[in-house]
Amino acid sequence: MKLITAIVKPFKVDDVKDALRSAGIAGVTASEVRGFGRQGGHTETYRGSEYAIDFVPKVKLEVLASDSDVQRIVDLITGAAQTGKIGDGKIWVTSVDSVVRIRTGETGEAAI
Amino acid sequence: MKLITAIVKPFKVDDVKDALRSAGIAGVTASEVRGFGRQGGHTETYRGSEYAIDFVPKVKLEVLASDSDVQRIVDLITGAAQTGKIGDGKIWVTSVDSVVRIRTGETGEAAI
Amino acid sequence: MKLITAIVKPFKVDDVKDALRSAGIAGVTASEVRGFGRQGGHTETYRGSEYAIDFVPKVKLEVLASDSDVQRIVDLITGAAQTGKIGDGKIWVTSVDSVVRIRTGETGEAAI
Amino acid sequence: MESGNLAWILISAALVLFMIPGLAFFYGGMDRGRNVLNMLMMNFYCALIVPILWVLVGYSLSQVPFENDFLGNFDAFMLKNITEAGDGSTLATVAFLGMFAAITPALISGAVADRMKFSAWAIFVPFWLFLAYVPIFKWVYGGWLGQRGSIDFAGGTAIHVNAGIAALAAVLVLGKRKTGAAPPHSMPLVMIGTGILWFGWFGFNAGSALAANGQAAQAFMNTFLAAAAAGLAWVLVEWLRDGHPTNLGAASGIVAGLVAITPAAGYVSGASPIFIGLIAGVVCCYAVKLKNKAGYDDALDVVGVHFVGGLVGSLLIGFFADPDFFKGSFEKGLFFGGDAGLLLEQALANGVAIVWSFVVTLILMLVLKNTIGVRVSDETEFNGLDLAEHGETAYHS
Amino acid sequence: MESGNLAWILISAALVLFMIPGLAFFYGGMDRGRNVLNMLMMNFYCALIVPILWVLVGYSLSQVPFENDFLGNFDAFMLKNITEAGDGSTLATVAFLGMFAAITPALISGAVADRMKFSAWAIFVPFWLFLAYVPIFKWVYGGWLGQRGSIDFAGGTAIHVNAGIAALAAVLVLGKRKTGAAPPHSMPLVMIGTGILWFGWFGFNAGSALAANGQAAQAFMNTFLAAAAAGLAWVLVEWLRDGHPTNLGAASGIVAGLVAITPAAGYVSGASPIFIGLIAGVVCCYAVKLKNKAGYDDALDVVGVHFVGGLVGSLLIGFFADPDFFKGSFEKGLFFGGDAGLLLEQALANGVAIVWSFVVTLILMLVLKNTIGVRVSDETEFNGLDLAEHGETAYHS
Amino acid sequence: MESGNLAWILISAALVLFMIPGLAFFYGGMDRGRNVLNMLMMNFYCALIVPILWVLVGYSLSQVPFENDFLGNFDAFMLKNITEAGDGSTLATVAFLGMFAAITPALISGAVADRMKFSAWAIFVPFWLFLAYVPIFKWVYGGWLGQRGSIDFAGGTAIHVNAGIAALAAVLVLGKRKTGAAPPHSMPLVMIGTGILWFGWFGFNAGSALAANGQAAQAFMNTFLAAAAAGLAWVLVEWLRDGHPTNLGAASGIVAGLVAITPAAGYVSGASPIFIGLIAGVVCCYAVKLKNKAGYDDALDVVGVHFVGGLVGSLLIGFFADPDFFKGSFEKGLFFGGDAGLLLEQALANGVAIVWSFVVTLILMLVLKNTIGVRVSDETEFNGLDLAEHGETAYHS
Ligand SMILES: Nc1ncnc2c1ncn2[C@@H]1O[C@H](COP(=O)(O)OP(=O)(O)O)[C@@H](O)[C@H]1O
Numbered sequence A, B, C: 001m002k003l004i005t006a007i008v009k010p011f012k013v014d015d016v017k018d019a020l021r022s023a024g025i026a027g028v029t030a031s032e033v034r035g036f037g038r039q040g041g042h043t044e045t046y047r048g049s050e051y052a053i054d055f056v057p058k059v060k061l062e063v064l065a066s067d068s069d070v071q072r073i074v075d076l077i078t079g080a081a082q083t084g085k086i087g088d089g090k091i092w093v094t095s096v097d098s099v100v101r102i103r104t105g106e107t108g109e110a111a112i
Numbered sequence D, E, F: 001m002e003s004g005n006l007a008w009i010l011i012s013a014a015l016v017l018f019m020i021p022g023l024a025f026f027y028g029g030m031d032r033g034r035n036v037l038n039m040l041m042m043n044f045y046c047a048l049i050v051p052i053l054w055v056l057v058g059y060s061l062s063q064v065p066f067e068n069d070f071l072g073n074f075d076a077f078m079l080k081n082i083t084e085a086g087d088g089s090t091l092a093t094v095a096f097l098g099m100f101a102a103i104t105p106a107l108i109s110g111a112v113a114d115r116m117k118f119s120a121w122a123i124f125v126p127f128w129l130f131l132a133y134v135p136i137f138k139w140v141y142g143g144w145l146g147q148r149g150s151i152d153f154a155g156g157t158a159i160h161v162n163a164g165i166a167a168l169a170a171v172l173v174l175g176k177r178k179t180g181a182a183p184p185h186s187m188p189l190v191m192i193g194t195g196i197l198w199f200g201w202f203g204f205n206a207g208s209a210l211a212a213n214g215q216a217a218q219a220f221m222n223t224f225l226a227a228a229a230a231g232l233a234w235v236l237v238e239w240l241r242d243g244h245p246t247n248l249g250a251a252s253g254i255v256a257g258l259v260a261i262t263p264a265a266g267y268v269s270g271a272s273p274i275f276i277g278l279i280a281g282v283v284c285c286y287a288v289k290l291k292n293k294a295g296y297d298d299a300l301d302v303v304g305v306h307f308v309g310g311l312v313g314s315l316l317i318g319f320f321a322d323p324d325f326f327k328g329s330f331e332k333g334l335f336f337g338g339d340a341g342l343l344l345e346q347a348l349a350n351g352v353a354i355v356w357s358f359v360v361t362l363i364l365m366l367v368l369k370n371t372i373g374v375r376v377s378d379e380t381e382f383n384g385l386d387l388a389e390h391g392e393t394a395y396h397s
């Protein structure tokens, strides 16, 4: 099993979620994060003093998936989150040793 | 060493924390996340217009542990976070290559 | 490729970010988390009633890096985030199977 | 002027000024967290630019001399000839009316939320003031519409119908939001605004008696009752229809009731304000859903609450007006022994205001659209107007 | 009535209306972020339903004719026979008193926070108004308690003791929260509420002179000083006892001082309000901890602040009343040359109010409990009342 | 006193009290989320301690007998000899002035934000009140400076210049923040504060006429116009200079305009307030940047807004004073046919206030620094003052 982590632009979250849902992907966990990368931050000015805000708002999506689904999910996310502009974000995949569904105690792929 | 990640219901966080503490587990990192899964979201109505809120509030807990502690911790979390109702959440375990305690520079199990 | 995750004190984030930037590290993803560990929480008193707040605010930093950069980045973060006081936080490293840059579809080290 | 009357006008004027931030919070809380500062700024801006324009020529054009039919003149330019430190009654009245002038364009901001360029708004406000507010105000108060017999106590036609229909014209030119609707980012902020609005509206309505007298007391009571009745009605409709009584419903109903009683406050008595409130609450609760069918994107329901509420209240005067009670010189409403005369005059006055305001606003917006442009870029719309238009972010940690 | 007096009553009435949102924010900020809208709605609801009931029959039952002993009649149903646009003084007074009627049940909401069904609250409020508020109000003002010699300037017995003891009865029936206590979700919101409450309370107390005269000025000064003294006392106790002076302590002390001076505001002078404030601040600061020992779950300390504060202030009248200063017809307090007569009357009046209010509230809550039920489900309690009861969420991004 | 005049003083006093929370939110919103409660507490504390000190001896020392030159006496200790329930005018005035005394030290809190020990602040306030506020107030109103001919309608010299220069002295002793500057944690809270401040300032300025008369009406109008003009000016400078019109700019400009018109409100007429506002808006917009060059750390720009704004307004009286309009006994300004006499007196009065206030504040702060200490620990500064100093956190979920 794998964990797919994607950093995307906030206003793309709904598109990604809908794409995953249509493709029958059962679950996602999302969180607010701030990203620092090629896409610059911005400057805010208060009473004439400038404040550099280096981090830009992003959303992190995490999806647990069986090995066979990984490529499909990565493609779905890439497709739905892409705007072609700098700052679209990253996706990375890591290996998961085991998964448990808390409600039932089920483990492995059944728990996803 | 392993990283145990658990997605739980917000009002179960204190129970899980207390369970871990009683079992002598030294540390946890928590964060607010929003989950999308079998447990449906909800609808809010403002001036008669409906807004579907697909994501429900969850808390993500991360615990670094030595390999030998993993099963015990997973069981502790499962026990403390379970309500038996849909949406209780997931636990997953991944392998960690190395750990450092920033304060001392200690590494490996000593750093947990 | 590796994912370096660091839990640091909130007011050290800018130092870490600047240290990484000076060392040419291209990107970081940050998020607000709450930590529970050796560093105790605190007590708040409202109308004479005490509330134990066990979790203290921390920031989680995630950095994707090629294998060869890992040690350097861990050292940079350790250096910048250290105050020597309890609660400075942890760094851990996990292996990443694959990375995609959403904007271009590039994969592997090119996507970092 | 008795000191008690002057004190009442002054505190009423201060209350109306306070309504502008109140309105800003009412709207701003309903808006997205990344657009709230743009919303606040659109409102506060009205409180910065309008007072200056008002004392320069606005008051003069809308009032002096009081008897003329269509438009005033420049005789009171920069308050010239209003030199009366001894008494203060005219000065206080000019200030009081200046607050009304400032809040009226601010009402429109709720409709154009989330997508209008601030530079376009900055130009829109002064032009709209002179093209729509000043003439309609003149016609209604002392001008040809008022002389025919229509009445408007504190600005149902001149303010709410006027701004409400202008909001419709503005959003027709502006187009729909690409980002769609979103739930309120801070309901407590909405309720802070609502509390301030209700509080301030006592000055708006009861202050319009321009004295602390029986009419002021009745207008006060009416403001109290109509807001309560409309809030109650809106909440009950929601409870039955949607299953929940909501805070936004209570707030919207309160505002709808306040809008509806505005034109009638000094002309109706007894249980009439309760009926007016109940009717306005129910009608506006349904009216805010019209936009979905009709397809215009009135973001925060300026049309559904201010236009509809103002029109309902203004027309209901034709039924509830009670000159006997007030020993007033206006006509009787249908329920108080009158014929349809007053109702027809009310309909005419509102009809004229609607057509005029709609047309000039449409033209003004079209001119702006074809010159400096009225919409922010799509990117700004998605990323939020606060940062792009004002270089600020509402909340930091 | 002089225009100055009418202006003072009208603005005072508006100030008391403004206290209702103020109270809502004071309570709402202290509550959890997932229950804040329920708290706001419980308060705003009082401002919607009570005004209507008040003008229909509430005023009449509690006032007309003024001389009777136990209960008024229906002579002023829907303000019948109050037709006086010429003067406005009675109308203004009815509106002013209507604000008091609306805020009194709202006080109780802080106790039942976090677990009461909104439908039960919606029914509780009108019944409580007629079963507890109207009779006690009548007895205290002009009725048998007042005629015996007890005094209550702006509602210590009739409002704060009454609502405070009702809060105790209500939570005894309701039971404890399953979710326990939680720190305030937004202290700035609490402080916004506190600021509005203090501001509005000048209308509540000084407006109760029903004229802009010397008694009003003294009541104003007393309101200023007692709030400051009580806030100071509470903060100092905290500083010495808990190690920190807190904002919530300052806010709570200010409110406790305002509550305690309410019954006394027009009867005490000189340094008396400072002593009353200091005593109320210290006593209430300890009283809010009673609930932990006694075991009732008064969520936001309505008993500790309003019941105890109101009782303290009302009894202290027996010591500090100064009729010479006011050239008033009430008895002297113990410190101003009087005997214990006034103190005993105060004790009696409060005793009667406590017993009556406690019993009728208990019965009302028990009836509700055994019919439609008074508590939300456990799930709703854990997930928050805002969503389940109102279909709304306080904050979105 | 006519009831209308008393009503006006009372409501004005309530408005000034309301400004204290307003100021707290204005400052608190600008501050970090972990220091906001400390900021609120510094402000509310002034509203708790000062009223008591004011009626004990503050009023007496600053006013009684009115004719003396340097300092009053103890004749009105605890309002002794102010026993006039029949009329209330003096009592109302003492309360009104007490609000001014309370808000003046609160102004300073914005400068020392983010690093001052609350215990040091708790001692600073009462000492500063007697060392700086009371004497300067006395000299300006009825004392030697006022007798020479300088004028100060509602407290430009006595309040804003005084507190503003004290802020400078305080931060020089205190030193810079280790945490540097940060963007406002809640702009909506800043705007809530701004709205309350503008609303309340009508009481502050127009109430200073101590009657509802022509001078009050003019002061009201001036307050309206100067705030608008200054807000507009600040926003326009920003728009041209920084590329964006900001909410904080509008808020800062409004406050700068209110500060600048404060000394002049009852002495200028016609278009003068607009000019005063425009000048104050531009000057203060640049003045807030001085601190970066000069190197003092005035966290929330008390020097740039209150000192500079107050000084500008006070000196501009020398140009715009218009005694003919007011039939007043003060000298003519340069633009209204006067010579430089008034301007020189204004300069002298402000010069004296500046030197006195700066020196005593410096000494007071140095004494505090060398006894109990004035700064929190570095750790507290980094982790936030709310928790360490008050045991509270502003926001919980
Ligand atoms: N090396 C990295 N490690 C972790 N997160 C990264 C890294 N580089 C970028 N990110 C995340 O991806 C987001 C987008 O990256 P950025 O370099 O701005 O543009 P792009 O996605 O087009 O390459 C960043 O805001 C950050 O959240």
Ligand SMILES: Nc1ncnc2c1ncn2[C@@H]1O[C@H](COP(=O)(O)OP(=O)(O)O)[C@@H](O)[C@H]1O
Binding pocket: A026, A027, A028, A029, A030, A062, A063, A064, A065, A101, A102, A103, A112, B007, B034, B035, B036, B037, B038, B039, B040, B056, B058, B085, B086, B087, B088, B089, B090
């Ligand atoms: N495939 C998944 N990947 C990541 N997170 C998931 C996944 N499925 C569920 N989750 C998380 O677990 C939470 C609970 O899952 P859900 O399907 O609602 O119920 P249950 O835990 O009973 O299976 C979700 O809200 C989401 O945060």
Ligand SMILES: Nc1ncnc2c1ncn2[C@@H]1O[C@H](COP(=O)(O)OP(=O)(O)O)[C@@H](O)[C@H]1O
Binding pocket: B026, B027, B028, B029, B030, B062, B063, B064, B065, B101, B102, B103, B112, C007, C034, C035, C036, C037, C038, C039, C040, C056, C058, C085, C086, C087, C088, C089, C090
């Ligand atoms: N076993 C653990 N698993 C996950 N996070 C941990 C663990 N132990 C500590 N942390 C995180 O690191 C932070 C600092 O740890 P703490 O034990 O307080 O001090 P130190 O970093 O000095 O060892 C904690 O607040 C928590 O966020």
